[in-house]
Amino acid sequence: NAGVTQTPKFRILKIGQSMTLQCTQDMNHNYMYWYRQDPGMGLKLIYYSVGAGITDKGEVPNGYNVSRSTTEDFPLRLELAAPSQTSVYFCASKSWTGGYYGYTFGSGTRLTVV
Amino acid sequence: EDKVVQSPLSLVVHEGDTVTLNCSYEVTNFRSLLWYKQEKKAPTFLFMLTSSGIEKKSGRLSSILDKKELFSILNITATQTGDSAVYLCAVEPLNYGGSQGNLIFGKGTKLSVKP
Numbered sequence: 001n002a003g004v005t006q007t008p009k010f011r012i013l014k015i016g017q018s019m020t021l022q023c024t025q026d027m028n029h030n031y032m033y034w035y036r037q038d039p040g041m042g043l044k045l046i047y048y049s050v051g052a053g054i055t056d057k058g059e060v061p062n063g064y065n066v067s068r069s070t071t072e073d074f075p076l077r078l079e080l081a082a083p084s085q086t087s088v089y090f091c092a093s094k095s096w097t098g099g100y101y102g103y104t105f106g107s108g109t110r111l112t113v114v
Numbered sequence: 115e116d117k118v119v120q121s122p123l124s125l126v127v128h129e130g131d132t133v134t135l136n137c138s139y140e141v142t143n144f145r146s147l148l149w150y151k152q153e154k155k156a157p158t159f160l161f162m163l164t165s166s167g168i169e170k171k172s173g174r175l176s177s178i179l180d181k182k183e184l185f186s187i188l189n190i191t192a193t194q195t196g197d198s199a200v201y202l203c204a205v206e207p208l209n210y211g212g213s214q215g216n217l218i219f220g221k222g223t224k225l226s227v228k229p
Contacts, residue, residue: 033216042118042219048216090157101146103148107155108156
């Protein structure tokens with residue numbers, strides 16, 4: 001099915017561990033985003049990409065890194081996990097559809113750092 | 115600083131009630147305002163508003179934008195228990211910090227519809 005696929009759905013990390021959250025879209029969208037959502041809060045932008053090979057920081061980039069080697073994939077890397085990174089992470093892509101921009105969100109990754 | 119403020123933060127109603135959710139925003143350069151419904155997973159798209167005074171409708175849900183007063187409302191009539199969710203308002207600015215249009219989200223309104 002077309003859309004944005006995130007893996008894993010759940011993960012528990014110990015402080016100081018590292019991991020990569022995977023995000024893949026098969027809609028050939030150029031724009032992709034990583035958001036985090038803390039309890040009772042809206043989504044905050046971590047990193048974004050406007051195309052393969054181009055990435056830039058969002059509002060809350062500290063502690064994260066991204067890469068965009070292909071149009072399809074936009075992985076998010078946590079190098080030294082900290083409890084403050086406990087959150088739900090959403091990947092999204094954007095396209096121009098029917099005269100306006102449409103956002104497609106992945107199903108999210110719930111990360112707990114202990 | 116660009117921001118989006120939603121009110122109320124939470125709301126409890128009974129089935130059949132009508133609710134109005136509010137979203138106000140301050141954005142340097144406005145492109146569009148979007149409403150999403152979130153039920154413990156990814157936000158699902160409801161409406162996108164770009165012009166003042168034009169009501170968007172989908173079944174029992176409707177929304178309107180006032181670009182002069184910088185706010186939008188989301189109305190839900192004849193509420194059902196399946197409407198229980200967090201409703202997110204987001205604004206897409208033009209060239210937000212060079213980000214080519216990411217979304218700025220409010221904190222959401224948590225709606226609980228009791229039988």
